[in-house]
Structures are given as C-alpha cells and as structure tokens.
Amino acid sequence: MIKAVVFDFAGTLFGRPTYPWLSPQHLSVLRAPAPYIARMNAAERAVWDARDLTALANRSAYWTLFRLAGLSMPDSIFQRLHDPAFWLPYPDTAAALEVVRPLKVGVLSNISWDIRGVFARESLSVDAFLLSYEIGVSKPSARAFEAACVRLDVAPDECLYVGDDPVSDGAAVKAGLRFEQISTAPVGRRQPVLLEALARHGIN
Numbered sequence: 418m419i420k421a422v423v424f425d426f427a428g429t430l431f432g433r434p435t436y437p438w439l440s441p442q443h444l445s446v447l448r449a450p451a452p453y454i455a456r457m458n459a460a461e462r463a464v465w466d467a468r469d470l471t472a473l474a475n476r477s478a479y480w481t482l483f484r485l486a487g488l489s490m491p492d493s494i495f496q497r498l499h500d501p502a503f504w505l506p507y508p509d510t511a512a513a514l515e516v517v518r519p520l521k522v523g524v525l526s527n528i529s530w531d532i533r534g535v536f537a538r539e540s541l542s543v544d545a546f547l548l549s550y551e552i553g554v555s556k557p558s559a560r561a562f563e564a565a566c567v568r569l570d571v572a573p574d575e576c577l578y579v580g581d582d583p584v585s586d587g588a589a590v591k592a593g594l595r596f597e598q599i600s601t602a603p604v605g606r607r608q609p610v611l612l613e614a615l616a617r618h619g620i621n
Contacts, residue, residue, distance in 0.1 A: 419595070419618060421571040422517045423547075423562075425580030426526035428601040429611075430513075431504045431535060438497055446486045453485040468529065469549040475499075475529035501535045505604045513611035514541055517620060521569040523547060525562065525578070527555040527585060545569055557588030566594070577618055579611070 424430050439447070446453060457465060461481050468478035476495055483490040497503055514522065523545040526532065533546055545568045549555035552564050566573050573593030580586025581601035589596040597618065599610045615621060 418575060419520065419577050419620065420575040421521035421523065421566070421569045422577045422579065422615070422620065423523040423525050423565045423569070423594075424513075424543075425578075425582070425586050426524055426528060426532055427504075428581040429579060429586075429599060430510045430524070431506050431532075432601070432604040432607070433503055434505060434604045439494065440488075442486070442488055443483065443494065446483060446488065450482055453482050456485050457481065469527040469555045470529070470553065471550060472529045499530045501532070501538065504532075504535050506539050506541065507604055507607055507609075507611070509609040509611045511539070511541060513615060514543065516612060516615060520620070521545075521571060523565050523569050525556070525565045556582075556585040557591075559588065559592035562589050562592035562594055566592075577615075577620075579614055 454462070454465060464474050464481065465478045467474045469475065479495065479498070480490045522543045524532070524543050525547040527549045529550045532548065536542065545565070547561070547565045547568060549561065552561065554560045554564065556562070562578065563573070566576050569576065574595070577595045577597060578586065578589035579597045579599060581599050583598055587596055587598060595618065597614045599614050601607060612621070
C-alpha cells in the first residue's frame with residue numbers, strides 16, 4: 418500500500434516557461450551540457466558533481482560549464498536561474514498535490530536554494546521538503562531517497578517517487594521505492610501528465 422508520494426521539483430511540479438534572457442548559445446549548453454562536462458578536469462568534475470550541495474559549488478560549477486563552452490556567466494544569468502519568480506507550477510501541479518491527500522507528501526530535489534517560498538507563493542503545501550543542499554546528499558544516491566522515507570515515516574516500499582529524470586529520479590527503485598517517470602517540457606508546453614501518472618498507482 419502506498420502511504421506517501423514524493424515528487425521531484427524542477428521539470429515535475431515546477432518549471433520555467435521560456436528563457437528570453439538567455440542567449441541561444443547559453444541555452445544550448447544548459448540543454449546539452451554533456452560535451453562540456455566531459456572536458457572538465459578531476460577537480461572541476463568534483464565541483465560539478467557537488468553543484469547541488471552548496472550555493473558556492475553551484476555557482477562555480479556553472480561558471481566552469483559556460484567557460485568550457487567559450488561563454489561568460491554574468492551574475493544576472495546566475496541569479497535568474499535561481500530566482501523564484503522565474504519558476505512556475507505546471508497547470509496540473511495543484512490538482513496533483515490535492516489528489517494525493519490524505520497520503521503523506523514530500524518534495525525531494527537536487528537544488529542549492531530554498532524552494533519553500535515558491536510553494537508558499539502558489540499556496541501549495543507539502544509535508545516535507547528534502548533539498549540536497551540541506552540534507553547533504555543528492556540524487557541518484559539511495560541515501561537521498563532513504564532520507565525522504567525517514568522524514569515521512571514510511572518504509573521505502575510504501576513510497577512512490579514521481580520525477581522526470583530516468584537517471585537521478587529513476588534511482589528511487591534502487592532504494593526500494595516505487596517510481597513513476599513522467600514526460601517534461603517548459604511550462605505552457607507540457608501536456609497534463611501528473612494525474613494520469615498517479616492514477617496508474619491507484620491514486621485518484
């Protein structure tokens with residue numbers, strides 16, 4: 418029996434509509450960073466892998482990413498990437514968070530800043546936020562998912578994790594959780610997918 422549902426944040430519950438303030442070159446790097454990550458030396462790769470554990474590591478990681486692509490990273494770009502005003506809920510987010518009640522509900526996110534204010538702005542509430550920079554571990558580590566289960570006081574096999582990334586989110590199954598992968602796209606372009614995903618697990 419599912420007693421708790423934990424959601425990813427970016428690309429699952431919230432997203433951005435567009436990036437009008439990003440150049441096409443910067444946007445291309447963000448959407449396909451793998452070639453530049455492959456060029457990082459050991460120290461740079463260590464910072465990249467830890468980018469969601471501290472704000473400093475996050476800034477350094479993206480500065481390196483853009484540098485390797487031959488681009489600069491003005492403060493305005495970094496600030497907007499982390500500005501709550503640029504994060505919007507998907508049209509089906511509120512309905513999904515409503516339908517999961519009275520189950521326990523959490524958000525587990527690889528992120529280096531506090532997203533609670535974004536939820537408060539939209540009058541959306543969950544029982545627990547597990548943010549990588551606060552818990553000291555990020556997905557796909559099993560410890561991140563285990564921390565969510567501990568915080569919600571459920572066994573792993575009683576918890577469903579919903580996310581869009583088959584690697585970082587899909588690692589939930591290695592920690593013993595159930596996993597439902599959803600498709601993602603910018604806000605305004607993604608079709609409603611959350612309610613259907615929950616219904617596949619008998620939550621409706």
